[in-house]
Amino acid sequence: MTIFPTKKVIEVKDLHVHFYTYAGVVKAISGVSFEIYEGETFCLVGETGCGKSVTSRALTRLIESPGRIVKGRIIFYRDSGPVDIMTLSEEELREIRGREIAYIFQDPTAALDPLYTVGYQIAETMVAHRTADWREAFRKAINILKSVIMPDPERRVKNYPHELSGGMRQRVVIGVSLSNRPKLLIADEPTTNLDVTIQAQILDLLRKLKKNEQMTLLLITHNMGVVAEMCTRVAVMYAGKIVELGPVIDVFKDPRHPYTRGLLRAVPNPLGKVERLESIPGTVPNLIYPPPGCRFHPRCPYMMEVCKSKEPPMVDLGEGRKVACWLYVK
Amino acid sequence: MTLVSEEVYEKKILDKVIDRLVDGVAKVIDKFKPGWSVKNRSKIDEWKLMFYAFNRSPPGLIGAALILGFIAIGIFGPYFAPYSYRLFLFIEHEETYLVPPGSTIVSKGETFYFPLGTDKYGRDLLSLILYGARVSLVVSMIVIALGVPLGIVLGLVAGYFGGKIDEIIMRITDTFLAFPALILAIAFAAVLPERLRPMIIYNEQLKTLLSIFFAADPRDAANFAPILSVILAIIIVWWPGYTRIIRGSVLSVRENLYVEAARALGVSTWKILTKHILPNVISPVLVLITLDVGAVILVEAGLSFLGLGAQDPMIDWGKIVFDGAQYFPDRWWLVLFPGLATFLAVLGWNLVGDTLRDVLDPKTRRSIEFKVKKKKLAATSEDGGASQ
Numbered sequence: 001m002t003i004f005p006t007k008k009v010i011e012v013k014d015l016h017v018h019f020y021t022y023a024g025v026v027k028a029i030s031g032v033s034f035e036i037y038e039g040e041t042f043c044l045v046g047e048t049g050c051g052k053s054v055t056s057r058a059l060t061r062l063i064e065s066p067g068r069i070v071k072g073r074i075i076f077y078r079d080s081g082p083v084d085i086m087t088l089s090e091e092e093l094r095e096i097r098g099r100e101i102a103y104i105f106q107d108p109t110a111a112l113d114p115l116y117t118v119g120y121q122i123a124e125t126m127v128a129h130r131t132a133d134w135r136e137a138f139r140k141a142i143n144i145l146k147s148v149i150m151p152d153p154e155r156r157v158k159n160y161p162h163e164l165s166g167g168m169r170q171r172v173v174i175g176v177s178l179s180n181r182p183k184l185l186i187a188d189e190p191t192t193n194l195d196v197t198i199q200a201q202i203l204d205l206l207r208k209l210k211k212n213e214q215m216t217l218l219l220i221t222h223n224m225g226v227v228a229e230m231c232t233r234v235a236v237m238y239a240g241k242i243v244e245l246g247p248v249i250d251v252f253k254d255p256r257h258p259y260t261r262g263l264l265r266a267v268p269n270p271l272g273k274v275e276r277l278e279s280i281p282g283t284v285p286n287l288i289y290p291p292p293g294c295r296f297h298p299r300c301p302y303m304m305e306v307c308k309s310k311e312p313p314m315v316d317l318g319e320g321r322k323v324a325c326w327l328y329v330k
Numbered sequence: 331m332t333l334v335s336e337e338v339y340e341k342k343i344l345d346k347v348i349d350r351l352v353d354g355v356a357k358v359i360d361k362f363k364p365g366w367s368v369k370n371r372s373k374i375d376e377w378k379l380m381f382y383a384f385n386r387s388p389p390g391l392i393g394a395a396l397i398l399g400f401i402a403i404g405i406f407g408p409y410f411a412p413y414s415y416r417l418f419l420f421i422e423h424e425e426t427y428l429v430p431p432g433s434t435i436v437s438k439g440e441t442f443y444f445p446l447g448t449d450k451y452g453r454d455l456l457s458l459i460l461y462g463a464r465v466s467l468v469v470s471m472i473v474i475a476l477g478v479p480l481g482i483v484l485g486l487v488a489g490y491f492g493g494k495i496d497e498i499i500m501r502i503t504d505t506f507l508a509f510p511a512l513i514l515a516i517a518f519a520a521v522l523p524e525r526l527r528p529m530i531i532y533n534e535q536l537k538t539l540l541s542i543f544f545a546a547d548p549r550d551a552a553n554f555a556p557i558l559s560v561i562l563a564i565i566i567v568w569w570p571g572y573t574r575i576i577r578g579s580v581l582s583v584r585e586n587l588y589v590e591a592a593r594a595l596g597v598s599t600w601k602i603l604t605k606h607i608l609p610n611v612i613s614p615v616l617v618l619i620t621l622d623v624g625a626v627i628l629v630e631a632g633l634s635f636l637g638l639g640a641q642d643p644m645i646d647w648g649k650i651v652f653d654g655a656q657y658f659p660d661r662w663w664l665v666l667f668p669g670l671a672t673f674l675a676v677l678g679w680n681l682v683g684d685t686l687r688d689v690l691d692p693k694t695r696r697s698i699e700f701k702v703k704k705k706k707l708a709a710t711s712e713d714g715g716a717s718q
Contacts, residue, residue, distance in 0.1 A: 057594075060594065062593060064590075094597075097595060097596035102594070102595065105590070105591055106587075110586055110587035110588060111587045112591075113592075113606050113610075115609050124605075125595045125596070128595065128597045158369065
């Protein structure tokens with residue numbers, strides 16, 4: 001089942017992001033590496049606060065003070081050749097943001113400026129990248145709304161965000177990010193604030209759009225169902241690190257990392273009998289003082305002596321699967 | 331004209347006037363940009379609603395009337411003044427010395443009528459007040475036009491970029507905020523006029539410009555210098571207030587996801603600042619501006635009263651009171667009328683500022699709008715009562 005498209009879209013190498021707060025340095029991300037191939041849907045999954053969103057934002061250096069990317073390389077493969085995002089100037093980055101890498105944010109209500117019409121906000125992205133002038137952009141906005149299956153787009157384009165429902169707003173947000181036909185679309189929990197039927201619609205829409213526009217999708221979620229439904233490959237994050245990475249079917253069928261196992265057991269299985277759901281004992285570690293060694297060791301049922309002191313290396317299990325756990329170190 | 335929201339409002343005369351006015355403006359814009367009024371239908375309605383809400387507030391209307399009067403007098407007053415402020419009747423007609431209001435003087439075959447009396451030079455007080463209105467208007471407008479943008483830009487930059495830039499700008503702001511306007515103005519009055527005077531006198535364009543601004547004779551050019559130094563002093567102590575307010579609002583607005591979304595979509599920093607942040611923080615500033623116009627008028631009059639502003643024969647309200655103060659209890663009109671003019675102008679701006687705050691704040695405005703909505707019952711038969 002494993003398909004290996006060869007063309008990379010983006011490659012992250014040993015990314016470290018720290019937040020310098022009054023309480024101390026929060027090591028939100030320490031040593032995350034992954035690559036996303038063209039045409040796939042790559043998922044980042046993990047608990048709240050494990051660094052999924054920070055990772056996605058770091059991809060275009062959208063980390064605001066007090067946060068800082070302290071280490072790492074992010075190589076983005078543009079049509080004209082690979083560039084290192086970390087070395088680009090702010091102006092060059094601006095050219096990439098919204099045009100080649102676009103974001104869909106979690107909260108569609110907050111992601112739209114209440115003072116402007118939907119059409120304006122879609123058009124603004126095109127004008128900012130000079131892919132269209134205002135007049136043309138407004139015309140295109142109607143087509144974009146049509147493509148995100150907005151009912152009555154000619155009228156909706158003149159509406160303000162408060163006149164739309166949550167699902168419609170999320171469609172608009174998706175429309176805004178699609179307006180320049182980006183190469184890589186980063187969807188940061190696109191369905192979290194929506195009810196279940198709308199969630200299904202939005203996911204359906206994303207899948208359709210991805211197919212039509214031949215985009216690559218980076219999906220961030222904490223919902224295992226969404227992962228199973230949408231993704232080709234998945235990376236499981238825990239406390240600022242990727243603990244397991246691999247094709248989604250393999251990971252779901254045979255999770256290797258104790259954390260992934262726990263995570264999957266905590267999700268109800270619609271095929272099985274409804275039984276008591278398991279939870280992972282303990283809580284997410286404080287990232288100001290992360291536990292030494294493996295960050296999962298205080299909660300891990302398979303904990304060994306070595307886990308307490310030494311960080312586990314990323315073990316390549318073949319077939320594109322990687323896991324960071326001492327259990328698999330020979 | 332029905333509104334998009336399908337709600338029918340009961341309108342009074344003023345509301346209808348506003349309807350006409352707003353529609354007229356929309357039509358004019360429509361001529362330049364065809365289709366504008368259709369596209370911005372909700373914007374037009376929003377403006378109308380704001381005006382309706384404003385119309386429900388009697389103090390606001392009184393204030394608006396006072397302001398309009400002040401501006402009209404400031405602009406046209408000097409041209410309607412019966413006598414020039416440079417006409418020292420006392421020199422030729424001794425009878426005009428400190429004449430009480432409403433007196434008619436016949437001297438050397440000429441008849442003079444002074445509705446508000448005269449000052450010690452035999453100048454007509456009504457004319458002086460009309461000229462003084464211009465100075466007050468120009469000073470307050472210049473201060474607002476220069477001080478406010480400066481404050482806003484610094485506040486935006488400080489709030490948006492944060493960190494060291496914020497720290498530097500805000501500490502400078504604090505320094506200026508700690509500076510008393512009066513002392514600064516006194517220091518300026520001591521130093522600046524001497525430097526400015528030759529600049530104005532030898533620069534013909536500046537001279538003409540200023541004489542048009544102050545509705546004064548170009549021969550008084552040298553006396554523009556103290557007024558300019560007063561303007562400068564007021565601007566310098568005025569902008570920090572705006573920087574503070576804007577910075578505070580920016581700090582909360584920039585955390586909004588739509589600002590981050592705009593950044594993620596590659597919108598330039600300047601565009602984010604002007605299009606997404608500024609419009610969301612501007613309404614407290616609009617209120618503050620209206621309140622501050624009054625405050626500036628007052629400070630300017632105060633500085634003039636201390637002898638730092640206009641110099642003879644130039645005139646402004648503070649100067650008239652200053653001159654009249656030495657004759658005060660007997661020759662009361664020299665103090666009362668310019669004082670009353672200042673009072674009314676400041677009151678007008680304050681009333682409008684207070685009402686604007688209610689109108690511009692969506693929360694309080696809705697409650698005002700409830701008073702506007704009335705004709706519901708008649709309307710339900712037409713729209714099926716969908717808009718409850």
